[in-house]
Amino acid sequence: MFSKFQPTWQVESIYDLPPEELRKKGIKVVLTDLDNTLIAWNNPDGTPQLREWLQKMEEAKIPVVVVSNNSFKRVERAVRSLGLPFVSRAMKPFARGLKIAVKRYGLEKHETVLVGDQLMTDVASANNFGIRCILVKPLVKSDAWNTKINRFLENIVKKRLLKENKLSTTWRHDLND
Template sequence: MFARFKPTWLLESIYELTPAELRKNGIKVILTDLDNTLIAWNNPDGTPELKRWLEVMQEEAIPVIVVSNNSKKRVAKAVAPLQLAFIARALKPFSYGIEEAKKRFKLKNTEVVLVGDQLVTDIAAANAAGIKSILVKPIIETDAWNTKINRFFERIIKKNLVKNKVISSTWGHSLDD
């Protein structure tokens, strides 16, 4: 029952992803959630760490594309200073937004990964789309009101996945952890 929530990898932060690790795993493009994955939900400006990480990905020709359930207006405003492509109203946990990104950017399942902070939306959507996924620790401990419901169910799911040794109880620092 909980298999659809199993991430391929667990990482402390999206910023720990390196071009070398991505290439080693055949990944050419990063699809990422926005809030609490790429930026804190309540800090749309991002951090210097984010900007450095994005510069490295750009220098290494690894596109980063935001796939968010937020409105087009909200996502466009958040990613404008970062100059990132995006898919809004992605309808995660369904695969709609991921499929749209794959179609628009001509991506194969094997060369893309979705990074997100939620099992019940991001990881479920990646699994529904047949792509690899990375669950990251949320950037901050607080959530927008609409995410708090997901977190309740996520705690139950994660506890089951850890108990059944499907995932680790600790966050990794590389894709090899």
């Protein structure tokens, strides 16, 4: 039961994912959560570090697609200045948003990875859909009110995964197995 919450990799930040390393793992497309993964939930403008990472991904021709549970209006406003395609109302932990992204952008599941900061939504969604996933440390410690409920449940799951050695207390800076 808890295995659906086990990430493929655990990396401190999405910015720790250079295109060369993704290519070595056969990844050609990055699907990413929005809040606390790509941008801080309370700072929709992003950071210079984000823009630098997105530039590297664009130069390497690795598309980045946002897959978020947020409304169309919220996601569109957040990614407008970044010029990123997106799927809103993804309904994670279900695979709905991932299915839409793969179909809409003509992707192959085995060439795709989902990056997110939550076990209960992002990791579970990727595992339910059968793609690899990267758990990242949330960009900020605070969460929107609705995410706080998930974090409470997530802590229970984390303890179990840690006990079973399926999750690490150390955040990596690469995808090396």
